[in-house]
Every structure is written in C-alpha cells, then in structure tokens.
Amino acid sequence: MAKRTVPLVLLLLVVYGVCVPASAQVCRLLGQPALPLLHAQKDINIGAIFSFHRSALLKIHPFTSKPEPTTCISFNLREFKFAQTLIFAIEEINNNTQLLPGVFLGYKIYDSCSSIALTILSGMALMNGYEETLRDTSCSRPPAVHAIVGESNSSPTIGLASLVGPFSLPVISHFATCACLSNRKRYPSFFRTIPSDYYQSKALVQLVKHFGWTWVGTVRSRSDYGNNGIAAFEEAAKQEGICIEYSEAIFKTDPQDQFLKTVEVIKKGTARVVLAFIALGDFVPLLKVISQHNITGIQWVGSESWITSRTLAETKEYSFLSGAVGFAIANAKLMGLREFLVNVHPDQEPNNEMLKEFWETTFQCSFSNSGSGGCTGSERLAELQNEYTDVSELRIANKVYTAVYAIAYTLHNILKDIKTSTKSKKKNIMKLIKIKIMDLSSQVLEYIRGVQFTIKTGEEISFDASGDPVARYDLVNWQPVQDGSLQFKNVGFYDSSLPSEQHLQVNQEHVLWAEDSGQLPESVCSESCPPGTRKAVQKGRPVCCYDCIPCGEGEISNVTDSSDCFPCDLEYWSNESKDRCVLKVIEFLSYTEIMGMVLCIFAFVGVLLTTIVSSLFYLHKETPIVRANNSELSFLLLFSLTLCFLCSLTFIGRPTEWSCMLRHTAFGITFVLCISCILGKTIVVLMAFKATLPGSNVMKWFGPLQQQLSVVSLTLIQMIICVLWLTISPPFPFMNLSYYRDKIILECNVGSALGFWAVLGYTGLLSILCFILAFLARKLPDNFNEAKFITFSMLIFCAVWFTFIPAYVSSPGKFTVAVEIFAILASSFGLLFCIFAPKCYIILLKPEKNTKKQMMMKSLHKTL
Known part of the structure; x- marks a missing residue:
C-alpha cells in the first residue's frame, strides 16, 4: 500500500502543475518579511541599513516552535544621525533642479541592531521587497532599491556585500573600512566613501615611524575590522623595522576576565605606545577596566573608529587618553544639517515606534508614562547639545552624505545618456523612466564605477578599481580643556594622492603627548645604536x-x-x-722623522770623514805611505766612498719614479766602482810582490793604465746591467696595501727581480773575489802589505751584505729601506775605517814612521 501511495502523490503533483494556470502558482515566505523603519516611496529608491541599536539580545531557540522576533537594545544616537543625514541629502537632491531634474529619490532604511543576521535579512528585503506572497512575476521585476547605503561595521557589511554581489546591486558603505572588502572577486558590487584600512594601516605605520617608535603594543577588536586592520599594520610595520611587543584581541561580549588579562598585559609591557585598532563598542569596556587599575603613562594611538568619539572625550574617567593621536576622516561642514536634525519629531510619523524610542532616549523620558517622567512632545531638540545635535564632528556623517550623492550622480549620468539616446523631451522623462526601469537597475553598477563629482564641501569624489576613494585623513590629537574633558585638535594630515614622501605631514610642535607632556615619548626595546x-x-x-x-x-x-x-x-x-x-696613513722613510734624520746625519758624517781623509791624503800625497799604496786608486776609492754615502740619501723621502730608478742604480754602480778600486789595489799588492822576485816583469802587464782600465771595465759591466734593467722593467713607486691593514707602505717596487738580484749578485761576486785575493796577500811584507786591511774591510763588507738579505726580506714597511741604508752606510764606514784609518794614524800621529827608511826597515825585518 505504501509503495502505491508515493507514485500516486507524484502523479497528482504533475497533473496539478499542468492544469493550474501559472499566474495562480504562489510561494509564501516562512515568517514575516523585514520592514523598513524609515521609508519614503518615490520614483527611484535607495536602500540603507544602519545599526540603530548597539546589540540584539541573543535567545536560545529550541527549534520546536516559531522563533520570536529579535529584541534590539541600547539606542544609538550616532547611527540615527547617519540615517537623518541620508534623508537630508536625498531631500537636498530632490530640491536640486540641476541634479536628477524631474526625478525624485525615495528611501528605505532598516535597522541591523549590529547583527550580521539582521543585516542579511534587511538586505534580502531591499532586493526582493516585502510582500508575503511571491508569484512568478516577482523574479522578473527590478529590485526594490537600486543601491544600498551601509552598513557601519565591517563584519555586517561583508555579509551584505556577499549577499547582493551576485545580483549586481551596488552597496556603498560609509564606515566599513576592512581592507578585505576591496577584493573585487568576492565583492564585485561593493564601494565605499571612507578609505580602506589598508591605507589607514600604512598611515599609522608612517606615523609611528615618524615619531621614532619601534616598540609598540596593539589592541584590536576580535572582528574583521580589527583582525584585518592589525594584520595590515603588522605587515607594513615589519617592513619599516617596527616590532610588536604584544597583540591583544577583545570583543564587547567577552567575559570580564578577558579584559583583566588584556589590561595586565598592557601593564606589564615595556612598550610605552599602544595602538588601539578597535571598534568603539569594544573599546569602552576595556577603558573602564583600565581606569579602575589607574594605568597611566601610555601613549595611545587610535584608529578612526574611536579617535573622534565625543563620548570618550567628554568622559572624565578616560582622561588618561589625553595626548592620544590617530587618524580620523577629514571633517566637513554640511550647511543646514543641524536645522534638519532638530526638526525631527515623533509627530511627523505618529505610528513610527523608532522615532518615539529616539525621543525617549534623547530626553530620558517615556511616552507610556503620563507622570513626571513622561514625554510630552514639547521638548525641543534645538535646546539640546548631545551626540545627535552636535554638528562640529561630521566626519562619518559626511561620508553618508557623499554616498547618497554618488548614487544620485550615477543615476543622473544614466538618465542623461538615456535621454540623449532617445532624443526625448524633458516632459516625457518620467514616462521614459518607467519604460527603461528594468534596464536602469543593471546599469547602476556599471556607471557608478566611473562616476566623478565634487560635493558642496569641495571634495572631489571618485572610486578606484577596487571601489575605494582617495585616502585622506586628519591627524587628530586629544588635548585637555579647562572642564577636564578632551578636545580634538588637527596636527597634520595624510593624503595618498600626494607623492609618497609627502603622504604624511605633521605639525609636531602643536602635539601634546601623554600626561600633558610636551616631550615626545620614547618607545623602543633597545636604545639606538650610534654610528660606529x-x-x-x-x-x-x-x-x-x-x-x-x-x-x-x-x-x-x-x-x-x-x-x-x-x-x-x-x-x-x-x-x-x-x-x-x-x-690610510701613507708610510715611507721621511727626512723629517727621527730615523730618517739619524741616517742622514750618519751619511753626511761619512761624506765629511771621507772628504777629510781625501784632503789629508792630498796634502801628504808625496809621502811614502801615500805613494806606496797606489795614490791614484786611493783617491778614486775615496771618491767612490763619497758617492756611496751620498747614494744612501736617495732612499730617504717619498718614492717617485725617478728616485726609485736612481736609488738602486746609483747604489749598484757606486759600490761596484768602490770594490773595483779595492780589487785593483789588492792586485797591485800581489803584482808588486811578484815584481821583486828575480827575473819577474809582471808589473809591465799591470801598470797604472791597466789598473784604471780594469776599474772602468768592471764598473762598465754594472752600468750595462743597470741600463738593461731600467729599459726592460725599471723600478717604480708602489703602494703596498697588503702588509699593514691600517696603513699604506709607499715603496719602490724593483720592477724586474732579475735585474735587482743581478746588480746585487755582481756586486757580491766582486766582493768575494776581492776578499779571496786580499786573504791570499795578507802575509806579504808590511811596507807593501795593504792586503790585511783590505781583508778586514771586505770581511765587514761581506758580513754586512750577507746579513742584509734576510733582514731586508723580513723588515716591514719603511724599516726595509732603513735596513738597506744601514747596510750601505755600515759597509761604507767599514771600508773607510779599515783601509784609511791606519794610514791617517801614521800621517797624523806617527809622522816619523812615514819615511822611506822606515818602510824599507819594515820590509827587511819582515823578510828576515
């Protein structure tokens, strides 16, 4: 039986669908449709959703019966002022003969009670209307409104934008700043007249950087607004080298323990700057706990959601917020708005319960009470100064005003194009609108993307590809007044349309800091590291x-x-x-330093002594001791020794190209000349002894001419070596950067190492040969025997130069040059003293021995 029942029911449904006319098919909504709290039906209608109540009471549903209507509590005067600003803008447009001429705008305004669910319900009502019975024609007619203004908070706005986006119904928010709403793929029909938190976060980072704060704490709302705002701030702060000590999240419905925990974190933190990227409703409970714990000395930095809140500024318990800085939407003046606001009265719509609730909240009375606490209706808003009637801070209200005008200019552009395309006369415009009303709804989104206009405040309005306006903020500073409350003072601005280096402008001398201090507070984890x-x-x-x-x-x-x-x-x-x-300090052996001066003195002493010896020999050139020791070679040797002493001076002073070539070649040539003379004298001694033997004629082969030619020949060889060296690869000045890290050794690079060692090698070869010959002749008769003095001199010479090589290689910098000069002077003095000192001693102190007879007696004595 059960099996036959199911097919039978399906058959009846099919027959009913075929037989019953389409116009009779209906669908009924489950529950009552949402109704607008404020409305005025006109030619074209604008929807709006505001949070007239701060919260909705949460009820537990048993899911066994129909849910009861949501109860909203805590009337919000600020949101009601936003709604009245929207109505004010619409009436201003309707009275404007230049904007939308002949077309009147209406409105449908809903209350979301700060609830995402009620926001979505209101959004559906604005799309579909609020008829209880839906027919097939319900899906083909246009939406109830052509654009929606709202919501004030980011989380409900995200839900609303997600709902209406697929239906191309524009949503223009005046206060939803979450950067996530700029995602065109997820929210294709969303626009806003307030800048995105992306720009606010960048502005806050630039502000913190400007004041040199690198160590900050953050407190945020546990919502899309707070989470996305702080995430953007932290990302930008990281790029600027700013660190977050802690990041606390709170929500207005959190238990008291959560607020106490957050306050404890702030109290224990070392950061003196705290950024509160937090919704006003979430901030108030936290401020109450902070005031109870008497936490002071914190420099507060605020987001636009609370930085211009009169409620906070006028509450004396929150005086610790003095000195707070933050970015606020630029203020504006709307002429005629206050008169419009104070003319609102419940009698205008006697059946409107929300107007009565507004009146009761404003004047703290009740229409249900006829006694002393009852509302009479004779109360005057014009005599009242509160959040609703105050028009000194219209930062967000102006964004509502701007949103309405954005829609109006969009509609104006659409209707102007329609009129142009149909060449219709003005009197037929209303008829044309009715004909084109189906197409009009689909064109609003397309036209609003490119809308550009200037409102009465002088602000130019347009939207970028993400639906965002140009980011402009006022930098606000909270400063105390005499009655103990706080006032807002503009101390700068942020404008993203300016060049990047001019985005942030701050008048720092006008800023008053925390605890009413004129001194900029520091908030760093570590003190700045100085240069070095x-x-x-x-x-x-x-x-x-x-x-x-x-x-x-x-x-x-x-x-x-x-x-x-x-x-x-x-x-x-x-x-x-x-x-x-x-x-780097350039080091070389200078004439002005002690070591250079000492070496110069020794060189000049050597020249002086050599000159004295030469003069002495010249004065006594006819004496036997001078004549017996080859006077021509002796004078040539003294001349070469003078050159040896003088050539040492070329090693002192700043090396140049010419000095580098001169010092090594002069040294090589003069010393070879000197040694050639000594070698000649040694050979003369040997030849002279041989000539005394019977039958010897050796002296004819080594007379004075041959001696001079041998000296010239030996010296010429050294000169040829030097010329080849200078031609192929001469010495040159060289900056040695590798020996010392902190200074430069300016020295002479030898150029060709082969040439350098060839000069030294040739000099050494002659020295060794001379030493050997002198050693062999050391036992000849005394009157001829100069060989033993030559032996001593060459022994000193060879010892000096053999020790010079390792000392030269291992000595650093200018000491290398000093070692070379010392070797030149030491060997020169050795030759001078060993060869000529004994002769000078006889000439000066023992003249009686300077006779031919004495010479012959020495020779005879030696022979016997």
Missing part, C-alpha cells in the same frame, strides 16, 4: 631588541641603527669612532 656600531639581535627576541656591537678595525657604520658594518675600500681605513673611512 651595528645591531646584534638578542637571542630569542624580536629584531628591535638588540645589542650595539662596535665595528671592527677597518669597518664603519655611518648611520644610526645600522644592521651591518661595512669594510672600507683598500686605500681607506676606519677612524677612531668607526663612523667614517679616512685615507
């Missing part, structure tokens, strides 16, 4: 917590809070403070 140091992040802590490490030798940092030290170029070195690279 680098930051080293403390282990396990944020990057703003660091130690200052001095830069190493040869490294600098020339900015405050440098993260690294940078090495100087090769020719530069760090100064003592490590904040600047200076040219």
Whole structure:
C-alpha cells in the first residue's frame, strides 16, 4: 500500500502543475518579511541599513516552535544621525533642479541592531521587497532599491556585500573600512566613501615611524575590522623595522576576565605606545577596566573608529587618553544639517515606534508614562547639545552624505545618456523612466564605477578599481580643556594622492603627548645604536631588541641603527669612532722623522770623514805611505766612498719614479766602482810582490793604465746591467696595501727581480773575489802589505751584505729601506775605517814612521 501511495502523490503533483494556470502558482515566505523603519516611496529608491541599536539580545531557540522576533537594545544616537543625514541629502537632491531634474529619490532604511543576521535579512528585503506572497512575476521585476547605503561595521557589511554581489546591486558603505572588502572577486558590487584600512594601516605605520617608535603594543577588536586592520599594520610595520611587543584581541561580549588579562598585559609591557585598532563598542569596556587599575603613562594611538568619539572625550574617567593621536576622516561642514536634525519629531510619523524610542532616549523620558517622567512632545531638540545635535564632528556623517550623492550622480549620468539616446523631451522623462526601469537597475553598477563629482564641501569624489576613494585623513590629537574633558585638535594630515614622501605631514610642535607632556615619548626595546656600531639581535627576541656591537678595525657604520658594518675600500681605513673611512696613513722613510734624520746625519758624517781623509791624503800625497799604496786608486776609492754615502740619501723621502730608478742604480754602480778600486789595489799588492822576485816583469802587464782600465771595465759591466734593467722593467713607486691593514707602505717596487738580484749578485761576486785575493796577500811584507786591511774591510763588507738579505726580506714597511741604508752606510764606514784609518794614524800621529827608511826597515825585518 505504501509503495502505491508515493507514485500516486507524484502523479497528482504533475497533473496539478499542468492544469493550474501559472499566474495562480504562489510561494509564501516562512515568517514575516523585514520592514523598513524609515521609508519614503518615490520614483527611484535607495536602500540603507544602519545599526540603530548597539546589540540584539541573543535567545536560545529550541527549534520546536516559531522563533520570536529579535529584541534590539541600547539606542544609538550616532547611527540615527547617519540615517537623518541620508534623508537630508536625498531631500537636498530632490530640491536640486540641476541634479536628477524631474526625478525624485525615495528611501528605505532598516535597522541591523549590529547583527550580521539582521543585516542579511534587511538586505534580502531591499532586493526582493516585502510582500508575503511571491508569484512568478516577482523574479522578473527590478529590485526594490537600486543601491544600498551601509552598513557601519565591517563584519555586517561583508555579509551584505556577499549577499547582493551576485545580483549586481551596488552597496556603498560609509564606515566599513576592512581592507578585505576591496577584493573585487568576492565583492564585485561593493564601494565605499571612507578609505580602506589598508591605507589607514600604512598611515599609522608612517606615523609611528615618524615619531621614532619601534616598540609598540596593539589592541584590536576580535572582528574583521580589527583582525584585518592589525594584520595590515603588522605587515607594513615589519617592513619599516617596527616590532610588536604584544597583540591583544577583545570583543564587547567577552567575559570580564578577558579584559583583566588584556589590561595586565598592557601593564606589564615595556612598550610605552599602544595602538588601539578597535571598534568603539569594544573599546569602552576595556577603558573602564583600565581606569579602575589607574594605568597611566601610555601613549595611545587610535584608529578612526574611536579617535573622534565625543563620548570618550567628554568622559572624565578616560582622561588618561589625553595626548592620544590617530587618524580620523577629514571633517566637513554640511550647511543646514543641524536645522534638519532638530526638526525631527515623533509627530511627523505618529505610528513610527523608532522615532518615539529616539525621543525617549534623547530626553530620558517615556511616552507610556503620563507622570513626571513622561514625554510630552514639547521638548525641543534645538535646546539640546548631545551626540545627535552636535554638528562640529561630521566626519562619518559626511561620508553618508557623499554616498547618497554618488548614487544620485550615477543615476543622473544614466538618465542623461538615456535621454540623449532617445532624443526625448524633458516632459516625457518620467514616462521614459518607467519604460527603461528594468534596464536602469543593471546599469547602476556599471556607471557608478566611473562616476566623478565634487560635493558642496569641495571634495572631489571618485572610486578606484577596487571601489575605494582617495585616502585622506586628519591627524587628530586629544588635548585637555579647562572642564577636564578632551578636545580634538588637527596636527597634520595624510593624503595618498600626494607623492609618497609627502603622504604624511605633521605639525609636531602643536602635539601634546601623554600626561600633558610636551616631550615626545620614547618607545623602543633597545636604545639606538650610534654610528660606529651595528645591531646584534638578542637571542630569542624580536629584531628591535638588540645589542650595539662596535665595528671592527677597518669597518664603519655611518648611520644610526645600522644592521651591518661595512669594510672600507683598500686605500681607506676606519677612524677612531668607526663612523667614517679616512685615507690610510701613507708610510715611507721621511727626512723629517727621527730615523730618517739619524741616517742622514750618519751619511753626511761619512761624506765629511771621507772628504777629510781625501784632503789629508792630498796634502801628504808625496809621502811614502801615500805613494806606496797606489795614490791614484786611493783617491778614486775615496771618491767612490763619497758617492756611496751620498747614494744612501736617495732612499730617504717619498718614492717617485725617478728616485726609485736612481736609488738602486746609483747604489749598484757606486759600490761596484768602490770594490773595483779595492780589487785593483789588492792586485797591485800581489803584482808588486811578484815584481821583486828575480827575473819577474809582471808589473809591465799591470801598470797604472791597466789598473784604471780594469776599474772602468768592471764598473762598465754594472752600468750595462743597470741600463738593461731600467729599459726592460725599471723600478717604480708602489703602494703596498697588503702588509699593514691600517696603513699604506709607499715603496719602490724593483720592477724586474732579475735585474735587482743581478746588480746585487755582481756586486757580491766582486766582493768575494776581492776578499779571496786580499786573504791570499795578507802575509806579504808590511811596507807593501795593504792586503790585511783590505781583508778586514771586505770581511765587514761581506758580513754586512750577507746579513742584509734576510733582514731586508723580513723588515716591514719603511724599516726595509732603513735596513738597506744601514747596510750601505755600515759597509761604507767599514771600508773607510779599515783601509784609511791606519794610514791617517801614521800621517797624523806617527809622522816619523812615514819615511822611506822606515818602510824599507819594515820590509827587511819582515823578510828576515
């Protein structure tokens, strides 16, 4: 039986669907449709959703019966003023003969009670109308409104934008700032007249950076507004090197323990600056707890949601907010708005319960009470100064006003194009609207994207590709007044349309800081690292917590809070403070330093002594001791020794191209000349002894001419070596950067190492040969025997130069040159003293021995 029943029911449904006319088919809504609280039906209608009540009472539904209507509590005067501003703008447009001429705008305004669910319900009513019975024609007629203004909070607006987006119904919010709403894929029909939190977050980061705060705490609403706002702030702050000490999230319905926990975190934190990116309704419970715990000394930075709240500023318990700074929407003056607001009266719509609730909330009376606390209706709004009647702060109300005008200009552009395309006369415009009303709804979204206009306040309005306006903010500072309350003072602005370096402008001298201080508070985890140091992040802590490490030798940092030290170029070195690279000290053996002066003195002493010896020999040139020792070679030897002493001076002073070539070649040639003379004298001694033997004629082969030619020949070989050296690869000045890190050694590079060692090698070869011959001739008769003195002199010479090589290689910088000069002077003095001192001694102190007879007696004595 059950099996036959199901097909039978389906058959009856099919027959009913075929037989019953389409116009008779109806659908009924489950429950009552949402009704607008304020409405006026006109040619074209605008929808609006405001939070006339701060919250809706949550009820537990048993799901066994029909839910009871939602009860809304805590009437919100600010939101009611927003709604009246919308009506004011619409009536102003309707009275404007230039804007939408012949067309009148109406409105349908709903209360969301700050509830996402009620916002969505209101949005559906604005799309579908509020008839209880829906027919097939309900789906083909246009929406009840052509655009929606609202909501004030981001979370309900997200729900509303998600709902109406697929139906291309524009939503223009005046106060929903969540950056997430700029996502065109998710919210294709969303626009707003208030800047996105993306720009506010960037502005707040620039503000914090401007004041040098790198260590801040944050408190946010646990909502889309707070979460997305702080996320954008933290991302931008990280790029600017700003650290977040803590980030607390709260919501107005949180238990008291959550607020106490947040206050404890703020109290224990070391950050003196706290950013409150928080909705006003969430901030008030937290402020109450803060005031109870008497927390002061905090520099508050606020978002636009509360930074211009008169309620907070006029509450003396919140005086600790003095000095707060934050960005607010630019203020505006709407002429005629206050007169419009104070003319609102419940008698205008006697059956409107919301107007009665507004009146009761404003005057703290009741229409149901006929006694002393009852409302008479004779109360005057014009005599009242409260959040509703105050028109000194119309920052957000102006955005409602702007949203209405955006819709009006969009409609105006559409109707103007329709009129132009049909060439219709003005008197037929209403008929044309009725004909085109179906197309009009689909064109609003397309036209609003490109709308541009200027409102009466002088502000130019347009939307970018994401539906956002140009970001402009006033920088507001809370400053105390005599009655103990706080006032808002503009101390700067932020304008994203200006060049990036001009976005933020601050009049810092007009800012009053926390605790009414004129001193800019500091909020850093670590003090700034001065130039000459680098930051080293403390282990396990944020990057703003660091130690200052001095830069190493040869490294600098020339900015405050440098993260690294940078090495100087090769020719530069760090100064003592490590904040600047200076040219390295160029070191060379100078005439002005002690060591250079001492060596110069010794060189001149050597020249002087050599000159004295030469003069002495010249005065006694006819004496036997001078004549017996080859006077021509002796004078040539003294001349070469003078050159040896003088050539040492070429090693002192700043090396140049010419001095480098001169010092090595002069040294090589003069010493070879000197040694050639000594070698000639040694050979003369040997030849003279051989000539005394019977039958010997050796002296004819080594007479004075041959001696001179041998000296010239040996010296010429050295000169040829030097010429080849200078031609192929001459010595040159060289800046040695590798030996010392902190200074440059200016020295002479030998150019060709082969040429350098060839000069030394040839000199050494002659020295060794001379030493060997002198050693062999050391036992010849005394009157001829100069060989033993030559032996001593060459022994000193060879010892000096053999020890010179390792000392030369191992000596650093200018000491290398000093070692070479010392070797030249030491060997020169050795030759001078060993060869000529004994002769000078006889000439000056023992003249009786300077006779031919004495010479012959010595020779005879030696022979016997």
